[in-house]
Amino acid sequence: MHIPDGILSPEVCGSMALAAAGAVGYSLHQLKQTVSTKTIPLTGMMGALVFAGQMINFPLVVAPVSGHLLGGVLASVILGPWAGCLVIALVLTVQWALFADGGMLALGVNIFNMGVVGAWGGYAVYAGLRRHLQGPQGTVAAAVIASWLSVLAASSMFCVEFAFSGYGRTYDLTNLFALMATFHSLIGIGEGLITGFVLSVVVKLRPDLIYQPQDAATASPAISTSRAITVGVVLALAVAGFLAPFASEYSDGLEAVAERMSFDSLAATDPTVLVLDDYEVPIGENPSWLWSKLSVSIAGVGGTLAVLAAALLLGRGLKPPASRTGAGHAA
Amino acid sequence: MxxxxxxxxxxxxxxxxxxxxxxxxxxxxxxxxxxxxxxxxxxxxxxxxxxxxxxxxxxxxxxxxxxxxxxxxxxxxxxxxxxxxxxxxxxxxxxxxxxxxxxxxxxxxxxxxxxxxxxxxxxxxxAMRRLGLPQTLAAILSFMYRYIFVVFDELQRMREARRARSFTRRGFFAAWQSNAQLIGMLLIRSMDRAERVHGAMCARGFDGEIRTLE
Incomplete structure (x- = not known):
């Protein structure tokens, strides 16, 4: 699950590490302003709990493989987004330092994907859904949806980083992304189920443990804007992850057609069919083929940005911005 | 442990x-x-x-x-x-x-x-602290490392108690539910423990800063 070293380029690792350090620093700053003396025992204990909880195996239908809790949304729901991000960063650091699980340079990438995109983004979706889903069942349902989305968003984030590491320039990665998205939407179902079961116990026995934002009514507009941005990014990445299978299907279909046509043109050996010649040499020699692939990925990024912009506009226009887009996506 | x-x-x-x-x-x-x-x-x-x-x-x-x-x-x-x-x-x-x-x-x-x-x-x-890891993070990490063993011991005890109570493996769904309930109970106990530890730390004069003898 954790990204090892050697997969992403040092540039990507470095910039992600900077972003992750900034996010962790900001979380610490926020925590110091709210619960100053409780930060160390609460986040430390929650880190230990998530660490121990990850060692409980959940049997899968396929016998020898088993899954486990990831815990980003769970920690955020109990302790709030700032502590949640911090807890995931701690767990990842300890797993690196004790197990060599996840890379050393890639630690920042892992913290960003699971702590920032997973826990912050997951909490943003959860908080948005919470406004519409009342009661203890609402908490559980919102957390289930948020944890499913957070897994998907983290994996989409990895796809983006992988593409930026230079492999996307020369190779077609659509199928890889489709595979990642499909695989992680299944993992996300497991994560959602576990989070839901765990939280239903907590909600039943100790509802006071669930994090309540202190003054939701007097929240400054800056916070709600940043929350809307986070929701937008998470939803955009999730949507991108979802479009990937369709995109790949389309691309497969296109290539199949191209193959058949070029095969036909080969069989005919008709030199006048110049249009079809473009399809005949797809082995990287033809710049136009590369450009078409590039344009597809640019279109994907553009689409993601468009969704982000739409989410931002919705956030500005509608009163509860996050919840409406989130609920719409979930339905 | x-x-x-x-x-x-x-x-x-x-x-x-x-x-x-x-x-x-x-x-x-x-x-x-x-x-x-x-x-x-x-x-x-x-x-x-x-x-x-x-x-x-x-x-x-x-x-x-x-x-x-x-x-x-x-x-x-x-x-x-x-x-x-x-x-x-x-x-x-x-x-x-x-x-x-x-x-x-x-x-x-x-x-x-x-x-x-x-x-x-x-x-x-x-070593990481000397290479620039913030002190609060180092403190939380050492706290977490200390309590991993405690939480894990607690988990082992709860698992043993569950094994003693339930005779057979039931179904696939039940296994998931029972495991998740285990984590849920562990979460409640850990958060209570964190409160107690925090109280004990405050009673000894803890003010949010960890001071070491280095």
């Missing part, structure tokens, strides 16, 4: 264990960066690095069996990702990417494995 169930060989006394911790940290970082920056065409460089790491592991007294078991769990994951690039290009191209990822990933993994099995966590934390 044995103290070293997580990193079993980190408390040895070989030359590797006695090297300065900061030096080891920087050395491993250098190996990883080198493995990433050297192009795959110069694979003998990677080979030399792997040989050096293997030598360092045998000097540190890390058994070959342990290394192989860890690689057995590590390789399928990275292999799956590496294979995916040629797989999405119709197995015609992309094998160079797969091999590069495999080579660099395994090399870096061996480096970190050597580091964590020659340096206990508390010393690694001091």
């Amino acid at each position: 044995p103290r070293d169930f997580l990193d079993p060989f980190s408390r040895g006394s070989t030359i590797c264990h006695r090297l300065p911790d900061r030096l080891k940290l920087i050395m491993v970082l250098a190996v990883i960066v080198a493995a990433m920056l050297v192009p795959a065409a110069y694979w003998p460089v990677h080979g030399c690095l792997a040989a050096a790491l293997f030598l360092a592991m045998s000097i540190a007294g890390i058994p070959l069996r342990y290394l192989l078991v860890r690689l057995l769990f590590f390789l399928p994951m990275i292999l799956g990702l590496a294979i995916a690039v040629p797989a999405s290009n119709g197995f015609a191209r992309g094998w160079d990417v797969a091999l590069t990822v495999l080579m660099r990933g395994t090399l870096s993994f061996m480096g970190v494995l050597w580091l964590v099995n020659t340096t206990p966590f508390d010393r690694l934390l001091v």
Whole structure:
């Protein structure tokens, strides 16, 4: 699950590490302003709990493989987004330092994907859904949806980083992304189920443990804007992850057609069919083929940005911005 | 709970264990960066690095069996990702990417494995602290490391109690529910413990800052 070293380029690792350090620093700053003396025992204990909880195996239908809790949304729901991000960063650091699980340079990438995109983004979706889903069942349902989305968003984030590491320039990665998205939407179902079961116990026995934002009514507009941005990014990445299978299907279909046509043109050996010649040499020699692939990925990024912009506009226009887009996506 | 169930060989006394911790940290970082920056065409460089790491592991007294078991769990994951690039290009191209990822990933993994099995966590934390890790983070990390063992002991006791109460494995769904309920109860107990520990810390004059004697 954790990204090892050697997969992403040092540039990507470095910039992600900077972003992750900034996010962790900001979380610490926020925590110091709210619960100053409780930060160390609460986040430390929650880190230990998530660490121990990850060692409980959940049997899968396929016998020898088993899954486990990831815990980003769970920690955020109990302790709030700032502590949640911090807890995931701690767990990842300890797993690196004790197990060599996840890379050393890639630690920042892992913290960003699971702590920032997973826990912050997951909490943003959860908080948005919470406004519409009342009661203890609402908490559980919102957390289930948020944890499913957070897994998907983290994996989409990895796809983006992988593409930026230079492999996307020369190779077609659509199928890889489709595979990642499909695989992680299944993992996300497991994560959602576990989070839901765990939280239903907590909600039943100790509802006071669930994090309540202190003054939701007097929240400054800056916070709600940043929350809307986070929701937008998470939803955009999730949507991108979802479009990937369709995109790949389309691309497969296109290539199949191209193959058949070029095969036909080969069989005919008709030199006048110049249009079809473009399809005949797809082995990287033809710049136009590369450009078409590039344009597809640019279109994907553009689409993601468009969704982000739409989410931002919705956030500005509608009163509860996050919840409406989130609920719409979930339905 | 044995103290070293997580990193079993980190408390040895070989030359590797006695090297300065900061030096080891920087050395491993250098190996990883080198493995990433050297192009795959110069694979003998990677080979030399792997040989050096293997030598360092045998000097540190890390058994070959342990290394192989860890690689057995590590390789399928990275292999799956590496294979995916040629797989999405119709197995015609992309094998160079797969091999590069495999080579660099395994090399870096061996480096970190050597580091964590020659340096206990508390010393690694001091080294990271001297390399610029903020003090609050270091404090939380050491708190967390301390309580991993406590929480894990509690988990073992709860599992044992569950085994004593429930006679057979029921269904697939029930196993999930029961496991998750276990985590839920553990969460409640841990949060209560955190409150108690916090109270005890405050009673001893804790004001949010950890002061050490360094």
